[in-house]
Amino acid sequence: xxxxxxxxxxxxxxxxxxxxxxxxxxxxxxxxxxxxxxxxxxxxxxxxxxxxxxxxxxxxxxxxxxxxxxxxxxxxxxxxxxxxxxxxxxxxxxxxxxxxxxxxxxxxxxxxxxxxxxxxxxxxxxxxxxxxxxxxxxxxxxxxxxxxxxxxxxxxxxxxxxxxxxxxxxxxxxxxxxxxxxxxxxxxxxxxxxxxxxxxxxxxxxxxxxxxxxxxxxxxxxxxxxxxxxxxxxxxxxxxxxxxxxxxxxxxxxxxxxxxxxxx
Amino acid sequence: xxxxxxxxxxxxxxxxxxxxxxxxxxxxxxxxxxxxxxxxxxxxxxxxxxxxxxxxxxxxxxxxxxxxxxxxxxxxxxxxxxxxxxxxxxxxxxxxxxxxxxxxxxxxxxxxxxxxxxxxxxxxxxxxxxxxxxxxxxxxxxxxxxxxxxxxxxxxxxxxxxxxxxxxxxxxxxxxxxxxxxxxxxxxxxxxx
Numbered sequence: 001x002x003x004x005x006x007x008x009x010x011x012x013x014x015x016x017x018x019x020x021x022x023x024x025x026x027x028x029x030x031x032x033x034x035x036x037x038x039x040x041x042x043x044x045x046x047x048x049x050x051x052x053x054x055x056x057x058x059x060x061x062x063x064x065x066x067x068x069x070x071x072x073x074x075x076x077x078x079x080x081x082x083x084x085x086x087x088x089x090x091x092x093x094x095x096x097x098x099x100x101x102x103x104x105x106x107x108x109x110x111x112x113x114x115x116x117x118x119x120x121x122x123x124x125x126x127x128x129x130x131x132x133x134x135x136x137x138x139x140x141x142x143x144x145x146x147x148x149x150x151x152x153x154x155x156x157x158x159x160x161x162x163x164x165x166x167x168x169x170x171x172x173x174x175x176x177x178x179x180x181x182x183x184x185x186x187x188x189x190x191x192x193x194x195x196x197x198x199x200x201x202x203x204x205x206x207x208x209x210x211x212x213x214x215x216x217x218x219x220x221x222x223x224x225x226x227x228x229x230x231x232x233x234x235x236x237x238x239x240x241x242x243x244x245x246x247x248x249x250x251x252x253x254x255x256x257x258x259x260x261x262x263x264x
Numbered sequence: 265x266x267x268x269x270x271x272x273x274x275x276x277x278x279x280x281x282x283x284x285x286x287x288x289x290x291x292x293x294x295x296x297x298x299x300x301x302x303x304x305x306x307x308x309x310x311x312x313x314x315x316x317x318x319x320x321x322x323x324x325x326x327x328x329x330x331x332x333x334x335x336x337x338x339x340x341x342x343x344x345x346x347x348x349x350x351x352x353x354x355x356x357x358x359x360x361x362x363x364x365x366x367x368x369x370x371x372x373x374x375x376x377x378x379x380x381x382x383x384x385x386x387x388x389x390x391x392x393x394x395x396x397x398x399x400x401x402x403x404x405x406x407x408x409x410x411x412x413x414x415x416x417x418x419x420x421x422x423x424x425x426x427x428x429x430x431x432x433x434x435x436x437x438x439x440x441x442x443x444x445x446x447x448x449x450x451x452x453x454x455x456x457x
Binding site: 003004007008011012015016018019022023026028119120124125128 | 323327328331332333335336339340343344347350351354355357358423424425426
């Protein structure tokens, strides 16, 4: 009885003392700002900011002095407070809103389907068999993104992805959900457009599989120099373009396959 | 040397802690969703199991046996494992932030992993010597990692399968685990023949 008390108590005491000592000795210095940012954040670890949780977000915010997409559940008030802590002007970041766009806007009538796919109806499954649609770059349309979207902003109608601009928070969860990486998050500006095609094949091969694809003809590049760039037979709109907006309108109307779309 | 090799192989394949003794089922089902995280968990368990069997052997043979306190082994082993994991976590956090990011979230889980305690108790009941205990702890962790990785690989591919609605989620995972245990049963005669 006596020895067992001494042995167990002694062991417990030794380990407790060791832990206390090491805890003191091996303390990791954390930036006090991290704790302050963390105190302001809602702490629900939703992941909508694109980081694994509030703590990871707070660490990154303090490290890079940037609030990225901001905290969505917290909204403007929290983002202003966080900006204050890390020394950014309050309000500077909270009015930048972002939105997701899908780089394939072809509908069922545009996309050729020569196989009869009968596997599981998810994009990730259809993508590994390459069976659902002939185009290997475009939207499969089974709606993995619809299931992933936390605010139900995405719907698929006639094989085409629709993003509800009022609901979309620009959180970027859809980007990860799409096996063909069709989504991108861009800044929400009224004049912004995007190219609704992801097919990097030559014009002939694009035409074989889709009637609404970018054929890389380069007309948009000629009509609005600086705004569009054709690379790998695919046109891309430069989101930082600050030039003449009327040129973009001309390029849009001259596009032979009409695959340049407004963001809202 | 031959003895150690027998312990090594039999602990990994024949007497696998997870599939033969059904210890550590919680992380086996909980952390086997993705290959990357199951690798992290496997490495963390291997590390802690090797260390804990070593320390437990020392405490058992140098402290409990001389004082005739065999009945204290459970309490003492739990005490040792819990504090050991805490210390390892502190060391890793201080000296290797990269490793901490990779293993950090799994270390507290290991504190209550029954496979670790199981390994320590088996070591006592099988009367292993010091070197044998170290090898046993190490190979037990490797066996755990192996099974965890196999399971994670299967579950990653399961996502693409058209599983009947009633079996989706936990049921198919448990069925997979059962089939895997039966597969490992085939290793039973490995060292006899």
